[in-house]
Amino acid sequence: MENQHIIDLLKKNNLKVTTQRLLVTKYILSRFDHPSADQIYHDLHDKFPTISLGTIYKTLNSLKEIGVVNELGFGEGAVRYDPNTKIHINLVCTKCNSILDYYPDQIQNSWNNLIKNLHVKPIGQRIDIYYKCKECQNRDL
Ligand SMILES: [Zn+2]
Ligand SMILES: [Zn+2]
The missing domain is CATH 1.10.10.10 (Winged helix-like DNA-binding domain superfamily/Winged helix DNA-binding domain)
Known part of the structure; x- marks a missing residue:
């Protein structure tokens, strides 16, 4: 920027x-x-x-x-x-603590529907998936 x-x-x-x-x-x-x-x-x-x-x-x-x-x-x-405040998923490796952003197709649409059905106005959101990244998996082999 x-x-x-x-x-x-x-x-x-x-x-x-x-x-x-x-x-x-x-x-x-x-x-x-x-x-x-x-x-x-x-x-x-x-x-x-x-x-x-x-x-x-x-x-x-x-x-x-x-x-x-x-x-x-x-x-x-x-x-x-x-710095990414848009709807996305954080892929969090619990081993090396790396975090990657992930944008599944349709996530914005699904999110909009969810919010509409819940009748809430979110101030923020956070979606994390915890996993073991490729490097960490390979290291353990
Ligand atoms: Zn890792
Ligand atoms: Zn993120």
């Missing part, structure tokens, strides 16, 4: 545009492996040594509040961040 696009997004949601906030937002929106805050810190810190874990958490929280990322908690304090 272009910087200008992110600046517009932050401004539109009344978030002050700071270099660090821009950095974290750009990073998370470009990642599809559902990184943790520690992972983000690890990746950004090399290039931007002044960035703190606190700033990363604060930014992720703000992004969560404006609906730009989903926070996926997995117990024992493990939290991952998902």
Whole structure:
């Protein structure tokens, strides 16, 4: 995503545009492996040594509040961040903790029907499938 696009997004949601906030937002929106805050810190810190874990958490929280990322908690304090807020399934490997997005055909239609039948207006949603990924399966052979 272009910087200008992110600046517009932050401004539109009344978030002050700071270099660090821009950095974290750009990073998370470009990642599809559902990184943790520690992972983000690890990746950004090399290039931007002044960035703190606190700033990363604060930014992720703000992004969560404006609906730009989903926070996926997995117990024992493990939290991952998902920039994909559209309806999809997270394939979660319980062995290596990798998370992949999966879009079955018709999922949007099925979801719309479900919501219609339930007469609810969802604020958010999360669908996880837990499994053992190919690499982990192969490793166990
Ligand atoms: Zn795995
Ligand atoms: Zn996801």
